[in-house]
Amino acid sequence: MEQRTVLIVLFDGVQSLDVTGPAEVFTGASHHHPDAPPYRVRTASLDGAPVRTSSGLTLVPDSSLAEYAGRSGAPVPHTVLVPGGAGTREEDAALVDWLRAHAPHAERLISVCTGAALLARAGLLDGRRATTHWAYCATLARDHPEIDVDPGPIYVRDGHVSTSAGVTAGIDLALALVEEDLGRDTALIIARYLVVFLRRPGNQAQFSAQLSAQTARREPLREVQQWITEHPEGDLSVESLAERARLSPRHFARAFQAETGMTPGKYVDRVRVEHARRLLEDTSDGVEEVSRACGYGTPEAMRRAFVKALGTAPAEYRRRFHTPLTVAV
Template sequence: MRTVLVVLFDAVQSLDVTGPTEVFAGAETCRAGSYRVRTASLDGAPVRTSSGLTLVPDGTLAEAPAPHTLLVPGGRGTRRPDPRLTGWLREHGPRADRLVSVCTGALLLARAGLLDGRRATTHWAYCDRLARDHPAVRVDPDPIYVRDGRVSTSAGVTSGIDLSLALVEDDLGREAALTVARHLVVFLRRPGNQAQFSAQLAAQTARREPLREVQQWITERPGEDLRVEALAARARLSPRHFARAFQSETGVTPGRYVDRVRLEHARRLLEDTPDGVAEISRACGYGTPEAMRRAFLRALGAAPAEYRRRFRPAPTH
């Protein structure tokens, strides 16, 4: 029996609480005796979430059982937290076998000194703040969750479900996690390294229709000729005018945007298909496996084959 203790506080994000709670409760339903989920606030009083819902905790943090997994959700209440909450986390966080944060819950862990020297992430809108206010934390703004030893941090709300499913898979096996995912009608499972934003969302959408059409063309055809000259011709602009307008309206150069799209597409194929590296490199416009290898090493610090070994889910039998 693993006790999962969820910390509650005023202006908590309700989905940060209920998403992981449903995962662990679902695992307990399909395999009795696996988890006991408990919630607690500082004084045991009900808390009002940022969306206006009221959550009634099981008790106070002082009286809560020592948890196997201590889960800290995010929300507006993390911006100016009660010092007593930070103090409790500082004292009790190191005692948990597993320390987990969802969204801006990472800010609370960082305030308590529990992320110092560790790699961590949070909601994309707060990664800069986390890095600025806590320079001892190695902030990675890209993935939907990061696992560093016994400490796991996740990005925006739904990524807490992805991380919780990964933890259930660690504890009980893939079939148990898959059963929970099916009941919740969610994927099992988005790998933690998956970007918080797709290439299209990370860049701004161009205002002018020809440039928006070019963005869509790039996304749908990463293996095509995507040099500036070819893209400019599609937008019916000169290469110089196109490059300047594209960067002005999207915030990135055409080349950088193409690089992001190709890398994202290649990662997806490595994770989801059995296609060989040579085949994927052609499909994504790299041309050769060596060109794709250089792009992966530059962006991810791992060659394609190593990336696949790390992040492609093991086959089930």
């Protein structure tokens, strides 16, 4: 296999984890194949000078971006990775110009977190579906209506361009690319070494139900939220939950939606799907047993919920993501 150069673009105010997370994944793959390293990870800033990350760390790049400027004999990276960070909010015309002129020559173009904003300013996301950190999706959509911004997934792949959500989602995307290039076994070994999960599909939501919903202000409603999370197999009808909150069903349903941002039924659906996913990933329990443990009653009810939420059936989900980890330290 021909070695792929992964060029990570550096700039002042970059988020350090956006750089080091994917770098560790691609470098880990090369460590696993020492006789023929599949990746060569390089970093470059505009002028080759060190950059200061958003957390105050200093990163020293391997070179300047001018070395990849497309002149005769200049290397053309296989993958250009643009990380995010506070620095993406600065109007760096020179960096955007470099991306516009040279990033399209790469076979893969990746952004992590708010790195999508730099690609957007360079016009490289026009007409594409993309995502970014949840806190900046609305801004990206407002400033660049030509982009189909999807705030839900942890990463989106549209042709040769891939965009990912906040920080650690860059690791998920990098693992997905390694799996595509080198196979699942290599990606799983890297995930084990990094003590992360090779499980999160791109369409997984950036937030769990508990995080995507607001925390209710009133204690009885907060207690109900906690009860739902801890008892997905229980009677979670509006009537039962209202009784637990000591409210009428009508008042409870209105108050719950007003304070959490979603209906009780939607919240319950999300909690049950998440719980079922974890059981399918982490245990060897049968689908029927999992469906009962999550309050579905029947495997068919769980199958319908999975297809609606994740676009795949439970059995297929388990086949893809059931990877019990035994981490060597």
